[in-house]
Amino acid sequence: MEASILAICYLIGSVSFIIGLKMLSHPAKARRGNLVSAAGMGIAILATLLLYHPGGEALHNLIWIISAIIIGTIIGATAARRVKMTAMPEMVSMFNGMGGLCAALISIVELGRVANDHSDMHVLSILAGMVIGSVSFTGSMIAYGKLQGKIKDHAFKGQHLVNLFVLLLIVIIGAIIITSNGTFSALIFYSMLGLSVVYGILFVLPIGGADMPVVISLLNSFTGIATACAGFLYNNQVMLTGGILVGSAGAILTILMCKAMNRSLMNVLIGSFGSTGTGAVHSVTQQGSSKEISLGDAAMVMGYAQKVLIVPGYGLAVAQAQHVCNELGKLLQNNGVVVKYAIHPVAGRMPGHMNVLLAEADVPYDDLLELESANEEFGSTDVVLILGANDVVNPAALDDPSSPIYGMPILEVGKAKLVIVNKRSMRPGYAGIENELFFKPNTSMLFGDAKTVLHELVNLVKEL
Amino acid sequence: MEILLSFIHSNLEILYIVILSVFLGIEVISRVPSVLHTPLMSGANAIHGVIIIGSIIVMGEASADNFVVLALGFVAVIVGTINVVGGFVVTDRMLEMFKSGKEKPSKSTKVK
Known part of the structure; x- marks a missing residue:
């Protein structure tokens, strides 16, 4: 009797894992999907504790098992809640x-x-x-x-x-x-x-x-x-x-x-x-030099633009600047500027990570553009603000067959009227290759830590 | 060869489960948008925490004076629980943000 209840509980567990995973792959149902799997897991664990009787005996050392579960729960839940x-x-x-x-x-x-x-x-x-x-x-x-x-x-x-x-x-x-x-x-x-x-x-x-x-x-x-x-x-x-x-x-x-x-x-x-990135096997000869733009000018062009597209990347994630980034976006929107975010599938530290970060900062889901729709919009965009992204906007992926990233779909920011690139330095991205974009005539560099720069921009736009 | 054949014969049900689960896993995941890669990975990570059942069995079958097994089992149950609980909580935190992100647009359009 107990064995068959246990078997049924395990069956419920298995099915809940399948349903949970299935729901996890749809944005709207994902959260419930996770809860479904968690519930299935709970049932399976509880059933094991109560009903698993090898050789007709109840499990030994139940007190030890339960105290271990309690310790693990406390550690796991605290770590998961506290993590940034x-x-x-x-x-x-x-x-x-x-x-x-x-x-x-x-x-x-x-x-x-x-x-x-x-x-x-x-x-x-x-x-x-x-x-x-x-x-x-x-x-x-x-x-x-x-x-x-x-x-x-x-x-x-x-x-x-x-x-x-x-x-x-x-x-x-x-x-x-x-x-x-x-x-x-x-x-x-x-x-x-x-x-x-x-x-x-x-x-x-x-x-x-x-x-x-x-x-x-x-x-x-x-x-x-x-x-x-x-x-x-x-x-x-x-x-x-x-x-x-x-x-x-x-x-x-x-x-x-x-x-x-x-x-x-x-x-x-x-x-x-x-790993061998430092070698920079393929270095683009620097055509001319890159221009810099001052914070004041950057705030000015964005404040008076009609459409601004923000391209967040790894640098934004590292600087933890997603909140202040959203603040700037909101501010510009209140000034009547259309602000959208162009998200490359691998932006951030994991695929989809950038979406999580921006969602955390309350950026409306509708303002996030996927790669293809973003590429359609760059042509009609006044200012593109790139925050710590590099390889995902490197035009070498489109036109240089010898480049290691050739063929990777990129955000074609070059189509916009003005591109402002915020980076900490001229160092190449993790692919270890130069980015021609930085030397293009319509590109201006804005050096500095993403968070600091965005704070300054917010203050300057407020004063406009 | 004979061993292999007899193994297949005596474990036919398990083989069916394994093969069907492989296809199921592939089928369930294959059309997921890249937005959800991170939460999905984290959710799948929590699911393999079901290994904790194994560690519970190890401890439950150990005799009370076998301290080596008890100690190993105790650690196994703790780390298994961390995997399960931490995995589900962290996934929920990530997905919670997606949800609030989805509710926001209706508010902001009203303001406009």
Whole structure:
């Protein structure tokens, strides 16, 4: 009786994950979708606590389990509530790492319990869960460090060969353990664990910091697979379906993210320009020099323009200037200027991140233009204000086949009458290439931190 | 070969679940607008937190004097819970902003 109620609860859990994910992919239903999955998760966990009776006995150590859940809830909820919207990518990475660690720990315990009566397939799924889980854990931690700016990109010659070698070693040890029929030594098991931990670090370390979102999405998918392995081990359908669902959805999402940047996954992982960017393989010869515009002039042209398009980018996210950006937009709108925001799919620190940031600052959803509609509007725009965006407005993507970003869809800001570029310096963006746009006759540079500059602009526009 | 065949035969149901789930995952996600990539990733991240059920089972089946397993299981339950709770809360925070962003235009048009 209890077992069948448990099975039904797991079924509800699985279905709620599917419905939740489906709803998450529609803007209007997304929030409810998240709640649906959360409710399904709650039911599955509660049912396990109350109804899971292996061998007819209730679960032992319930007090310990519940206190661990309470501790985890407090830590997780506080962290999730306190985190700034701009630090969202590293938070997701951190949570993903926790899931990976959980999978790895489960596998360590389970392998210790494996006696000869377990089939090879069970041992295989335990090992896979451990390897994937620990790679996901250490990889996510490195990604977290990189996004926080605490860990720099490290790449050395032949790193990919070293990585391949480590991976091969892991596979070989795995094969030894499986064929040993349960007689393997603890040492060989721990060396496999150690290698997996190291592999996670080596795997993420050479990848450029700006590519971390893709890596996190990939690691997310890994953790899903590790979960599915554990689900197979316990013959637990909700873990199996949840894990596989996230595994495949995460893989597709990773590919979609790469597509938005017009790069292949291989390209991101090998890091052909993320990490070696300083080399600036292809440097455009500087045609003439760039012009600067004073804050006063910038405020003047925007205040008296008919239509202003704002292009927010990574620099805006880093400077956390989304609120003051909205203030400027509102102010201009009150002066009768049409203000819209042109959002490149990969603007910000993750695809879609910029939309979240601007939504946080109460920018109306209708004022956000997607790439295609923005490109139609640039022709009739007086002033384009670019805030810390670089590669997404680089015309080399359109007209220079030798450029590493050639073919990436960009915001064609050059069509507007005047382009004001706010940047902290002339340094190239993460692709490490010069931006011809800065030297165009209708482009003016406005150097400074996005937040400071926007504050000044707000004050100056008020005085107009 | 024989092992593989007998494995497939004895785990046919699980194989069906796995294969269908793979297609389901791809199908569900494939038409998502890039605006939602970040929240979707975060939501999917919370869902794989279902691994916590495994850690609950590990702890629940451990005998009360096996301290190594208890300690590992305890940590596993904590980190699993962080994954679940943190993941859902953070996703909700992100999506909450989209919602307020959507309600705003009606207000601002009224002002005009």
